[in-house]
Amino acid sequence: DTGVSQDPRHKITKRGQNVTFRCDPISEHNRLYWYRQTLGQGPEFLTYFQNEAQLEKSRLLSDRFSAERPKGSFSTLEIQRTEQGDSAMYLCASSLARTPSETQYFGPGTRLLVL
Amino acid sequence: KNEVEQSPQNLTAQEGEFITINCSYSVGISALHWLQQHPGGGIVSLFMLSSGKKKHGRLIATINIQEKHSSLHITASHPRDSAVYICAVRDYGGSQGNLIFGKGTKLSVKP
Numbered sequence: 001d002t003g004v005s006q007d008p009r010h011k012i013t014k015r016g017q018n019v020t021f022r023c024d025p026i027s028e029h030n031r032l033y034w035y036r037q038t039l040g041q042g043p044e045f046l047t048y049f050q051n052e053a054q055l056e057k058s059r060l061l062s063d064r065f066s067a068e069r070p071k072g073s074f075s076t077l078e079i080q081r082t083e084q085g086d087s088a089m090y091l092c093a094s095s096l097a098r099t100p101s102e103t104q105y106f107g108p109g110t111r112l113l114v115l
Numbered sequence: 116k117n118e119v120e121q122s123p124q125n126l127t128a129q130e131g132e133f134i135t136i137n138c139s140y141s142v143g144i145s146a147l148h149w150l151q152q153h154p155g156g157g158i159v160s161l162f163m164l165s166s167g168k169k170k171h172g173r174l175i176a177t178i179n180i181q182e183k184h185s186s187l188h189i190t191a192s193h194p195r196d197s198a199v200y201i202c203a204v205r206d207y208g209g210s211q212g213n214l215i216f217g218k219g220t221k222l223s224v225k226p
Contacts, residue, residue: 002159033214042119042201042216043158056213091158104148104214106158 002026004107006092012113013082020078021110025094032075033104034067035091036060043091049075050097082114117142117206121217128224134189136220138202141183148214149176149187150201158201161187192224 003026013019025032030051035043046065047057051072061067064082069075079086089111093104118141128134138147149161162169162176164185169176173192178185189196199219206215 002157035214035216040218042203042218043214044216045213048213058213093158103160103163105160106150108155108157 002105002107004092004094004105006090006107006110008110009108010111010113012115014115015082015084017082018078018080019082019112020076021090021092021112023075023077023092023094023107025074025092026096026105027073029094029096029105030072031095031097031102031104032069033093033095034075034077035093037089037091037109038087046077079112082112084114087112087114117144117204117215119202119204119215119217121200121202121220123220124218125221126223128192128222130193130224130226132192132224134192134196134222134224136187136200136202136222138185138187138217139183140202140204140215142206143180143183144204144206146205147178147185148203148205149185150203152199152201152219154198161200189222194224194226197223 005024007022033048034046037043049069064080067077089109091109092107095102095104122137147164152158164178173190175188201219202217203214
């Protein structure tokens with residue numbers, strides 16, 4: 001257990017439905033990251049926050065995706081109008097920004113299946 | 116954009132064998148991470164390197180900045196080492212947040 005939690009751990013939904021995932025980082029960590037991982041591939045960066053500010057978004061993050069970190073603590077990732085191609089593991093990580101090379105601690109992930 | 120390649124993709128070893136997993140990247144980096152992912156998804160950070168060598172128990176990670184190459188070694192491998200090992204880099208001039216990952220090396224250690 002790294003101290004980063006994600007909820008839910010599994011989600012099955014029908015195409016077209018909206019889903020929301022939550023990530024609770026390690027409490028003193030000011031950076032929070034979202035990644036997506038499909039079967040047999042390494043994770044791909046989606047977006048990251050420093051405190052409540054969303055500092056970077058990947059081109060993978062289409063308009064159907066939105067992420068928030070309203071109080072600089074937990075974060076949510078929402079996918080609207082889900083598509084079968086959204087099926088993946090969604091990973092959250094957190095870190096404490098001390099140097100450019102800080103260690104990221106990963107949560108267990110939320111596995112999404114879109115039918 | 117940095118391209119991260121790992122080899123081999125799959126590796127089967129007998130318990131006790133010395134294991135090496137390789138990672139190469141195409142553009143200068145500020146840091147390289149080795150991560151371990153167990154079935155079910157949980158990812159654990161093993162090492163973060165910007166130069167030289169680090170050792171933790173039976174794991175050793177090395178990096179050669181000039182050759183843009185890193186290796187992860189496991190001595191006296193054990194079945195509990197079975198997992199996917201992932202190399203990830205942060206570009207030298209790139210975003211503080213963005214790690215670029217390799218596809219991983221799936222290691223299976225047989226008793």
